[in-house]
Amino acid sequence: MFRLWDPRVLTSRLVVRYLTVGFLAVFAVANYVLWHDTESWDTASLHNTMAFGHKHPIKKLMVEAKAHHDHLLDRRSHDVEAAAARYRARRGRHPPPGFDRWFKAALDADAIVVEEYFDRIYKDLTPFWALDPNIVKRRANAWHWVVKVRNGTAFGVGDVEGRVPWLQLWTALVKEFAEHLPDVDMPINMMDEPRMLVPYDDIAKLVELENKERKLAKVNEVTAEFKGLEHVDQDKPDPYDPEWFGPSSQYWDLAVKTCGPGTPAYGVEQLKDFSAPAEFPRNWRPSYALKGFVQNWTAAMDPCLQPHLRQLHGSFIEPVSLSSTHELIPLFGGSKLPMNNDILIPGAMYLTPDEFYSGGENHGPAWRHKKNGLIWRGVGSGGRPKEDTWHHFQRHRLVDMLNGTTVSRAEADGTRAPTFELPSSDMYANKHQRRGELGAWIKKFADTAFVELLPDDDCDFFAPYFKISEPIPMNRQYAYKYLPDADGNSFSARFRGFLRSTSLPLKATVYAEWHDDRLTPWVHFVPLDNTFQDLYGAIEFFADSDGPGDAAARFIAEMGREWAETVLRREDMRLYVWRLLLEWTRVCDENRHTLGFVGDLKS
Numbered sequence: 001m002f003r004l005w006d007p008r009v010l011t012s013r014l015v016v017r018y019l020t021v022g023f024l025a026v027f028a029v030a031n032y033v034l035w036h037d038t039e040s041w042d043t044a045s046l047h048n049t050m051a052f053g054h055k056h057p058i059k060k061l062m063v064e065a066k067a068h069h070d071h072l073l074d075r076r077s078h079d080v081e082a083a084a085a086r087y088r089a090r091r092g093r094h095p096p097p098g099f100d101r102w103f104k105a106a107l108d109a110d111a112i113v114v115e116e117y118f119d120r121i122y123k124d125l126t127p128f129w130a131l132d133p134n135i136v137k138r139r140a141n142a143w144h145w146v147v148k149v150r151n152g153t154a155f156g157v158g159d160v161e162g163r164v165p166w167l168q169l170w171t172a173l174v175k176e177f178a179e180h181l182p183d184v185d186m187p188i189n190m191m192d193e194p195r196m197l198v199p200y201d202d203i204a205k206l207v208e209l210e211n212k213e214r215k216l217a218k219v220n221e222v223t224a225e226f227k228g229l230e231h232v233d234q235d236k237p238d239p240y241d242p243e244w245f246g247p248s249s250q251y252w253d254l255a256v257k258t259c260g261p262g263t264p265a266y267g268v269e270q271l272k273d274f275s276a277p278a279e280f281p282r283n284w285r286p287s288y289a290l291k292g293f294v295q296n297w298t299a300a301m302d303p304c305l306q307p308h309l310r311q312l313h314g315s316f317i318e319p320v321s322l323s324s325t326h327e328l329i330p331l332f333g334g335s336k337l338p339m340n341n342d343i344l345i346p347g348a349m350y351l352t353p354d355e356f357y358s359g360g361e362n363h364g365p366a367w368r369h370k371k372n373g374l375i376w377r378g379v380g381s382g383g384r385p386k387e388d389t390w391h392h393f394q395r396h397r398l399v400d401m402l403n404g405t406t407v408s409r410a411e412a413d414g415t416r417a418p419t420f421e422l423p424s425s426d427m428y429a430n431k432h433q434r435r436g437e438l439g440a441w442i443k444k445f446a447d448t449a450f451v452e453l454l455p456d457d458d459c460d461f462f463a464p465y466f467k468i469s470e471p472i473p474m475n476r477q478y479a480y481k482y483l484p485d486a487d488g489n490s491f492s493a494r495f496r497g498f499l500r501s502t503s504l505p506l507k508a509t510v511y512a513e514w515h516d517d518r519l520t521p522w523v524h525f526v527p528l529d530n531t532f533q534d535l536y537g538a539i540e541f542f543a544d545s546d547g548p549g550d551a552a553a554r555f556i557a558e559m560g561r562e563w564a565e566t567v568l569r570r571e572d573m574r575l576y577v578w579r580l581l582l583e584w585t586r587v588c589d590e591n592r593h594t595l596g597f598v599g600d601l602k603s
């Protein structure tokens with residue numbers, strides 16, 4: 001093969017002309033394939049097409065994101081030797097005992113094992129390595145609700161009378177692989193909201209100690225013998241409850257203590273009075289965004305980087321059930337703020353067959369049969385709204401921003417709605433907004449409404465702003481192309497259903513979940529800023545029917561759906577929790593520093 005940069009080749013005008021024509025032909029084909037609504041578009045052409053000509057920042061973000069996703073996928077492990085080697089390189093320890101059986105189960109389930117997809121486990125467990133294993137295992141053992149495994153059998157312990165069925169759902173998941181587990185106790189949080197907020201300095205010390213003690217044990221010292229839990233079971237310790245704050249304490253003031261010095265939120269206190277309109281940051285140029293569109297999703301979720309979120313999210317204004325501690329105790333739950341120290345497992349709602357969350361097995365019509373519009377139905381949750389606070393809540397802000405009447409009024413006389421501010425036009429070159437037609441466009445494009453308001457539908461203070469609508473089942477919402485998603489009291493459990501649907505999810509959140517390291521924003525869903533200032537800009541890019549956006553939207557919707565069917569299956573949740581519990585058993589054991597799997601190094 002000749003090389004393009006060989007001067008002998010380039011001096012030949014004929015060849016140059018030939019190359020130019022060839023290049024243009026490839027470009028034209030790629031352009032056609034990607035941006036036209038054909039059945040046979042090819043994902044590989046995304047790169048070729050978007051590298052040329054198109055200037056919109058979302059295109060650049062999509063290209064970057066696709067490269068990131070592909071790069072990770074290249075690191076897939078196909079045998080236990082590769083998986084264990086990557087484990088050691090990334091974690092600085094041997095894998096835990098039982099890793100080989102876990103890997104075999106992953107192969108049997110066709111699961112994609114990329115070491116980075118499990119990073120969350122290590123972020124969550126790191127500080128526990130610095131606590132006394134004997135204390136941790138006793139606290140885990142005696143907690144009020146525990147999924148236990150003894151002699152290869154899983155069962156739930158705790159009073160579930162009148163409670164959400166989470167203990168049962170999580171126990172059923174662990175039952176699927178309990179025969180392969182050592183004895184273990186998984187204490188669970190039964191509240192919507194996460195529980196632990198360990199101050200920054202305390203966590204820093206624990207992490208430092210873990211770092212100091214971490215080492216790759218000598219192969220001949222490694223053991224698979226656990227000290228086990230028999231002595232704890234015999235002792236029957238009492239449940240341990242740390243000092244709990246709440247319900248009246250300000251969640252923000254507790255949470256902000258986890259922010260490091262040098263973060264913008266460090267030392268920023270909560271407002272005393274929320275009656276003023278929701279306040280948006282001035283000259284908004286977030287470091288984690290490209291021209292206003294989210295570029296670093298991890299940073300975009302982090303309230304320590306965005307002190308304005310103290311008054312733009314219900315969790316920080318008045319959570320429904322606040323009960324929080326500064327102490328590090330073992331507790332597993334479905335979601336948390338980046339600042340919480342709870343240990344993440346897949347949300348129980350992802351494990352229920354209830355169609356309310358999953359949308360069932362009907363994932364909606366093909367893209368070209370969908371309505372070019374956006375739909376949202378939901379409860380006005382997110383905290384406990386009051387007359388002088390509700391306009392700061394994320395769901396109320398979202399529904400109001402997508403209410404054409406409200407937007408038109410803001411456009412007409414410049415008075416701002418209590419919930420939002422029109423985005424600055426020098427940041428987003430929004431054509432509808434420039435023409436003063438944003439409200440009219442939203443009215444046609446978006447269908448959003450609450451199906452229920454809290455504390456109750458009859459609250460007088462909501463009357464001028466919201467009209468209650470009939471619920472629409474999730475699978476009927478899939479008849480629309482665009483599905484925005486916002487946090488409720490904690491994470492929004494519809495996200496997995498949205499990803500598995502044939503529609504395009506647009507998501508803003510401050511809640512971390514088990515799956516974050518395996519999803520890539522701009523490839524599998526559209527990330528939104530928690531201010532929603534980018535919302536109009538994003539939907540205008542995607543939804544303009546004559547531009548390239550529609551094909552881009554369809555690309556993400558279809559990539560997201562395929563990926564969810566590949567890495568967010570029940571099998572994948574099972575494998576995640578299985579691996580987490582292998583690690584957790586080791587952290588809780590007196591032999592933790594020598595426990596390991598070295599089978600691959602011995603042969």
Ligand SMILES: *[C@@H]1O[C@H](CO)[C@@H](O)[C@H](O)[C@H]1NC(C)=O
Nearest residue numbers: 149150151152153183230233
């Ligand atoms: C597990 O097995 C051990 C030894 O066979 C036995 O002593 C113990 O009672 C068993 N535990 C449970 C919970 O069945």
Ligand SMILES: *[C@@H]1O[C@H](CO)[C@@H](O)[C@H](O)[C@H]1NC(C)=O
Nearest residue numbers: 288296297298299300302305
């Ligand atoms: C994204 O933001 C996080 C949190 O601020 C940071 O740790 C990480 O390095 C950033 N990633 C990139 C690629 O810049």
Ligand SMILES: *[C@@H]1O[C@H](CO)[C@@H](O)[C@H](O)[C@H]1NC(C)=O
Nearest residue numbers: 403405406449464465466467
């Ligand atoms: C939209 O806002 C108007 C007031 O601007 C309000 O009357 C109407 O009920 C809102 N619609 C919905 C669906 O909440």
